[in-house]
Amino acid sequence: MTEKPETRSNKPRRNMRGWAQLWAACGLIAVVWIGVLPRLAESPRVQARLEYLEARRIDPSAMFYTELEGLDRVLGRLERFHQRQPRALWLPE
Amino acid sequence: MTEEKADETIQSAPTRSTWNELRTSEDWWAVWIGGAILAVAFLAVFFNRPADLEEQLSEIEAQSQLLQQMQLDQAASEAIEVKEDQLSKLRSGLAPNPLKPWLAKLQKWQDNPLDAFLVRGGGDGTGTLRGVFVVLIVSLVLFGIGTRAMGRSFDKFAAAFVCVFALASVAYLLANHSVVKLYNLEYPLWALLVGLLISNTIGTPAFIKPAVQTEFYIKTGLVLLGAKILLSRLLALGTPGIFVAWVVTPIVLIATYAFGQKVLRISSKSLNMTISADMSVCGVSAAIATAAACKAKKEELSLAIGMSLTFTVVMMTVMPAIIRFFGMSEVLGGAWMGGTIDATGAVAAAGAFLGGEAEQVAITVKMIQNILIGVIAFGVAVYWVVAVEETPTGRRPSAWEIWYRFPKFVLGFVAASVAFSILSTTLTGGQYLVDSMIKGTTDVLRGWFFCLAFVSIGLETNFAELAQHLKGGRPLLLYVCGQTLNLGLTLLMAWLMFEVVFRDAVQELVR
Numbered sequence: 001m002t003e004k005p006e007t008r009s010n011k012p013r014r015n016m017r018g019w020a021q022l023w024a025a026c027g028l029i030a031v032v033w034i035g036v037l038p039r040l041a042e043s044p045r046v047q048a049r050l051e052y053l054e055a056r057r058i059d060p061s062a063m064f065y066t067e068l069e070g071l072d073r074v075l076g077r078l079e080r081f082h083q084r085q086p087r088a089l090w091l092p093e
Numbered sequence: 094m095t096e097e098k099a100d101e102t103i104q105s106a107p108t109r110s111t112w113n114e115l116r117t118s119e120d121w122w123a124v125w126i127g128g129a130i131l132a133v134a135f136l137a138v139f140f141n142r143p144a145d146l147e148e149q150l151s152e153i154e155a156q157s158q159l160l161q162q163m164q165l166d167q168a169a170s171e172a173i174e175v176k177e178d179q180l181s182k183l184r185s186g187l188a189p190n191p192l193k194p195w196l197a198k199l200q201k202w203q204d205n206p207l208d209a210f211l212v213r214g215g216g217d218g219t220g221t222l223r224g225v226f227v228v229l230i231v232s233l234v235l236f237g238i239g240t241r242a243m244g245r246s247f248d249k250f251a252a253a254f255v256c257v258f259a260l261a262s263v264a265y266l267l268a269n270h271s272v273v274k275l276y277n278l279e280y281p282l283w284a285l286l287v288g289l290l291i292s293n294t295i296g297t298p299a300f301i302k303p304a305v306q307t308e309f310y311i312k313t314g315l316v317l318l319g320a321k322i323l324l325s326r327l328l329a330l331g332t333p334g335i336f337v338a339w340v341v342t343p344i345v346l347i348a349t350y351a352f353g354q355k356v357l358r359i360s361s362k363s364l365n366m367t368i369s370a371d372m373s374v375c376g377v378s379a380a381i382a383t384a385a386a387c388k389a390k391k392e393e394l395s396l397a398i399g400m401s402l403t404f405t406v407v408m409m410t411v412m413p414a415i416i417r418f419f420g421m422s423e424v425l426g427g428a429w430m431g432g433t434i435d436a437t438g439a440v441a442a443a444g445a446f447l448g449g450e451a452e453q454v455a456i457t458v459k460m461i462q463n464i465l466i467g468v469i470a471f472g473v474a475v476y477w478v479v480a481v482e483e484t485p486t487g488r489r490p491s492a493w494e495i496w497y498r499f500p501k502f503v504l505g506f507v508a509a510s511v512a513f514s515i516l517s518t519t520l521t522g523g524q525y526l527v528d529s530m531i532k533g534t535t536d537v538l539r540g541w542f543f544c545l546a547f548v549s550i551g552l553e554t555n556f557a558e559l560a561q562h563l564k565g566g567r568p569l570l571l572y573v574c575g576q577t578l579n580l581g582l583t584l585l586m587a588w589l590m591f592e593v594v595f596r597d598a599v600q601e602l603v604r
Binding site: 071 | 160178185203268272436442531532
């Protein structure tokens with residue numbers, strides 16, 4: 001509300017500052033994603049976690065249950081359990 | 094001024110002519126586009142089903158019986174796992190999706206960003222780039238037709254859409270780094286960041302604005318999401334699952350909302366509801382559905398998602414350690430994490446780090462909770478038009494008034510859920526056909542639509558507007574108090590159901 005009205009003289013300066021900020025942010029992102037994160041991924045602890053989840057076909061960034069490949073196995077077990085004991089998970093013994 | 098205010102919300106204000114709305118409103122176009130995608134995707138899988146489907150189903154049944162017998166005979170767990178893998182492969186190959194090779198999201202990468210475009214999980218090297226290009230064209234055509242029908246220029250939209258899509262690709266690229274995925278920092282966060290970076294530095298260029306259509310992308314994505322909410326899976330874990338996921342969750346949701354209104358006195362009811370839903374149900378997807386149903390402002394949705402993702406990272410790391418420290422059983426720990434950690438992928442990962450039993454229980458509880466999204470979105474939409482929104486006269490709205498104000502895309506969302514729940518249970522091999530349709534087609538498109546929506550939110554949001562909502566720390570306090578109640582109540586219910594009432598049955602299930 002209290003911003004100064006843009007004049008011909010201060011508009012190009014603002015634009016240049018904006019572009020500079022954008023390029024700086026892009027540079028920072030590039031450094032983190034191309035430099036830091038790949039190194040982090042190679043650390044034994046992170047590598048072990050990544051391999052473990054991959055072996056279990058788990059995508060830790062899944063947003064919904066259908067995105068979990070490992071769910072098939074879990075659902076199969078549940079289905080077979082319900083066939084074997086249809087009432088066991090419905091009424092306490 | 095009124096128009097400006099409507100533009101800030103996830104849901105635009107309704108008009109009075111239903112016939113006119115059917116042809117020109119964004120809500121109905123979201124239903125038409127989402128419905129068309131679902132119909133084409135399902136028919137493609139249905140007509141491509143193998144001629145010997147019934148024989149293959151019999152083979153799966155026979156293999157399943159064999160596995161059942163192995164479990165009864167207490168065969169070695171390695172042998173059972175090998176058999177389970179074989180069965181899983183048989184199931185996944187049962188209903189091939191002919192559209193799958195034509196649609197793609199970017200792939201996971203680690204060292205070289207180009208891998209995200211060129212390497213495909215199944216070894217199909219060229220598929221991703223082509224798949225992304227097809228998604229661009231399909232989305233451009235469908236949203237372009239809708240935009241034209243709503244009286245806006247197709248040409249301006251098309252040029253702008255290519256730019257917004259390029260930004261969404263950058264967001265996916267950032268989200269798909271293996272370490273970023275490991276910590277469940279989902280693509281909405283990066284899409285928001287990409288948009289915010291542009292709008293808060295050089296400003297959103299005017300030529301991009303025709304394709305900055307947050308609501309349109311979100312509503313269409315939600316109609317596609319509806320097809321994934323298969324009601325039959327609600328019963329997968331019997332009484333314990335229902336009590337942990339469907340009794341505790343609504344109690345926490347309502348109590349947190351009431352706490353925000355009565356105690357914290359949060360001025361924005363929609364912010365209060367969106368945070369309550371994403372914290373109690375399942376994070377980002379619940380936040381998107383609820384924000385659209387209660388007409389939340391875009392920055393309110395951004396804030397709720399930001400908090401949810403932050404707490405998810407903390408909880409998925411800390412909870413397995415706490416569970417081990419207190420010597421809780423894997424079953425109890427899995428149920429506790431399944432009912433409390435917001436994001437589905439994070440629940441699966443945290444469960445897997447705790448152990449095989451925890452993973453099974455956690456994933457199943459979360460799946461049942463996922464299905465709650467449909468009911469919550471519908472309930473919130475009804476509650477909002479009946480009890481929250483003010484009528485011009487200040488009196489309770491009539492039935493017609495409720496119909497006019499009701500967000501119609503929610504009807505598409507619920508209709509998709511009911512239709513595909515029926516198809517999956519009544520058709521021969523319906524469950525496999527619907528799964529194949531979702532995994533190969535609608536999940537990919539829905540992901541892109543949500544990503545486009547979050548880029549659009551970023552392009553329309555100012556950092557100052559976001560910061561304004563954090564003033565006084567009330568939203569944060571709401572989240573922390575709600576999550577504390579969630580943790581306590583879920584632990585109590587999980588203990589009662591999994592360790593006391595159904596202990597023997599659950600032990601046999603996970604053995």
